[in-house]
Amino acid sequence: xxxxxxxxxxxxRGNPRYFKSKIWKELVGQSGRPSKEEIARSFxxxxxxxxxxxxxxxxxxxxxxxxxxxxxxxxxxxxxxIGCGTGFLGESFLEILQEDISSIKFYLSDLxxxxxxxxxxxxxxxxxxxxxxxxxGELPCLRKNFDIVLSSLAFQWFNNLEKSFxxxxxxxxxxxxxxxxxxxPETMKEWREFAERNNFQVGLLELLNxxxxxxxxxxxxxxxxxxxxxxxxxxxxKTYPDLYSFLREMKMIGANTPNISYKPHDPGKLxxxxxxAKDEYKNGFISTFEIYYFLILFx
Numbered sequence: 295x296x297x298x299x300x301x302x303x304x305x306x307r308g309n310p311r312y313f314k315s316k317i318w319k320e321l322v323g324q325s326g327r328p329s330k331e332e333i334a335r336s337f338x339x340x341x342x343x344x345x346x347x348x349x350x351x352x353x354x355x356x357x358x359x360x361x362x363x364x365x366x367x368x369x370x371x372x373x374x375x376i377g378c379g380t381g382f383l384g385e386s387f388l389e390i391l392q393e394d395i396s397s398i399k400f401y402l403s404d405l406x407x408x409x410x411x412x413x414x415x416x417x418x419x420x421x422x423x424x425x426x427x428x429x430x431g432e433l434p435c436l437r438k439n440f441d442i443v444l445s446s447l448a449f450q451w452f453n454n455l456e457k458s459f460x461x462x463x464x465x466x467x468x469x470x471x472x473x474x475x476x477x478x479p480e481t482m483k484e485w486r487e488f489a490e491r492n493n494f495q496v497g498l499l500e501l502l503n504x505x506x507x508x509x510x511x512x513x514x515x516x517x518x519x520x521x522x523x524x525x526x527x528x529x530x531x532k533t534y535p536d537l538y539s540f541l542r543e544m545k546m547i548g549a550n551t552p553n554i555s556y557k558p559h560d561p562g563k564l565x566x567x568x569x570x571a572k573d574e575y576k577n578g579f580i581s582t583f584e585i586y587y588f589l590i591l592f593x
Contacts, residue, residue: 333405333451334405334406334407336548336549337379337404337405337406337408337409337547337548337549338406338407338408338409338548339548340545340546340547340548340549341380341406341408341409341411341412341548342408342412343546343547344379344380344409344412344546344547344548345380345412346546347543347546347547348379348380348382348547349532350530350532350583351379351382351446351447351547352382352385353530354446354447354475354528354530354585355382355383355385355386355446355447355475356382356386356389357475357528357585357587358383358386358444358446358473358474358475358587359383359386359387359389359390360386360390361473361526361587361589362442362444362471362473362589363387363390363391365471365473365524365589365591366442366470366471366591368387368390368391368398368442369391369394369397369398370397370398371397371398371399371441371442372398372399372401372438372439372440372441372442373387373398373399373400373401373440373441373442373443373444374401374403374440374442374443374444374469375400375401375402375403375444375445375446376403376431376443376444376445376448376462376474377403377404377405377431377445377446377447377448377449377451378402378403378404378409378410378413379404379406379409379413379448380409380412380413380416381402381412381413381416381417382446383402383444383446384400384402384413384416384417384421384424385416385417387400388417388420388421395420395421395422396421396422396423398421398423399423399424399425400421400423400424400425401424401425401427401440402414402417402424402425402426402427403426403427403428403429403431404427404428404429404431405428405429405430405431406548407428410426410427410428413426414426431445431448431452431458432452432453432454432457432458433457433458433461438467439467439469440467440469441469441470441471442469442470442471442472442473443462443469443471443472443473444472444473444474445474445475446474446475447475447476447477447585448474449474449476450476450477450499450501450502451499455502455507455510456510456513456514459510459511459513459514459515459516460513460514460515462514463514463515463516463519464515465515465518465519468515468519468592469592470591470592471589471590471591471592472588472589472590472592473587473588473589473590474587474588475585475586475587475588476501476502476507476585476586476588477501477583477584477585477586478501478502478503478504478527478584478585478586479500479501479502479503479584480529480582480584481501481582481583481584482498482581482582482583483582484579484580484581484582485498485537485540485581486498488537488571488574489567492567492570494559494563494564494567495559501584504525504527504586507586507588508523508525511523511588511590516590519592519593520592520593521590521591521592521593522590522591523588523589523590524587524588524589524590524591525586525587525588525589526586526587527584527585527586527587528584528585528587529582529583529584529585530582530583530585531580531581531582531583532580532581532583533578533579533580534578534579534580534581535578535579536568536571536572536575536578536579537567537568537571537572537575537579538568538571539579540579540581
């Protein structure tokens with residue numbers, strides 16, 4: 295769809311506006327949504343640097359796309375990507391399908407318009423049947439039936455994942471395959487532990503474990519259909535020159551939004567912590583990323 299515009303989700307507060315596109319009315323119904331200003335602002339600030347710094351996110355997207363392609367034939371399917379960022383899943387399917395990418399109808403959505411604009415700039419010409427949706431994927435309220443619904447490393451930012459699962463797995467428009475990757479609780483454990491030893495509050499999000507996520511899935515509308523759920527866990531270690539480089543990368547990609555209880559430290563305290571880290575991690579700072587992959591197939 296060369297020259298197509300990004301479709302904007304109507305704001306729920308004040309005076310809601312309804313997009314006039316027939317495609318949009320087919321896809322989305324009106325729904326309130328939680329405020330995501332801080333998350334959207336952080337990722338907007340990181341959009342231009344994202345492709346350079348987000349090496350873990352790109353790797354995980356490729357792994358997820360490969361798992362999906364091994365499970366089903368993605369050709370001639372309608373696919374929704376929730377939290378597409380700058381388009382790593384689109385990039386991954388392009389590598390897998392090559393010229394057959396034109397057989398896919400690809401809907402790419404993200405909360406950050408800045409991320410979505412970069413995604414559109416990269417892929418709207420080479421993924422011909424693509425549509426770009428600026429919306430809060432936490433409550434998509436989709437009316438259209440998708441063959442495949444995917445999300446890579448976005449769900450950990452959601453406030454009510456159970457409700458999101460129920461929306462996505464609504465029996466009226468449940469996909470044939472739903473697959474996602476999400477960060478597990480061992481992610482950045484080295485940073486958490488080092489900060490705790492030095493009485494430094496980091497403000498990292500509380501991440502759900504496998505059993506908690508499975509419980510949320512079971513509590514959604516999934517119980518109304520027959521399905522197979524596959525799970526895999528992956529640990530990725532990345533070495534940074536120092537702690538500062540690790541923290542800078544998180545900021546550069548917009549992944550530094552703290553939890554609501556976080557109280558910012560004065561710069562002097564952070565500088566002291568960085569000096570301690572330089573002495574303790576002379577050979578570089580290693581950070582672990584725990585990745586969960588869920589793949590749900592429906593009859």
